[in-house]
Amino acid sequence: DTEVTQTPKHLVMGMTNKKSLKCEQHMGHRAMYWYKQKAKKPPELMFVYSYEKLSINESVPSRFSPECPNSSLLNLHLHALQPEDSALYLCASSQEGPSGSGETQYFGPGTRLLVL
């Protein structure tokens, strides 16, 4: 089973709202990732957690706040977003950290976010 689940599937929020995206995997993977994907573009890496510790932050604005409560769960807390933050947010996981040779990242279906 290579399933990564994400909730919600769709989210509409105002610029003053606080919301959270949730990602879950039960494959025993120890690395989890957040990506942002704009229409007709490839995914862009935002954050990497390796063994429940933040290992990569790609200079993401502080209005995005990741959290890894345990090895199976990854959250992305959203606050005071801008309309240009509207995008598909993808979660991924891999067995080991990103430096693992040949490590495959498995993606979830994504949360489609619209900021009004």
Next chain:
Amino acid sequence: GNSVTQMEGPVTLSEEAFLTINCTYTATGYPSLFWYVQYPGEGLQLLLKATKADDKGSNKGFEATYRKETTSFHLEKGSVQVSDSAVYFCALKASNTGKLIFGQGTTLQVKP
């Protein structure tokens, strides 16, 4: 630096036609190479991968061979179906940074 270049789309084919989507890369060291597929409204699915030179990845009738001499990983399928219509992303996993570097994506449209 590390980068991936894919042929621009959209690629439009008739059902049962032969498919090639070109992918070339620039990388430090010995990257792993991947093809992901994204169906409309969905996330990315791993299609196939290759971790060293001359490896061939294959899945669901798709194939790609890791060619170090030409730094390429072209995706091929002998007979496409309407259900193959999607965006295809070539990606490399850089051995120096561990990050996944994507190409720009190629949209495939298969008409009946």
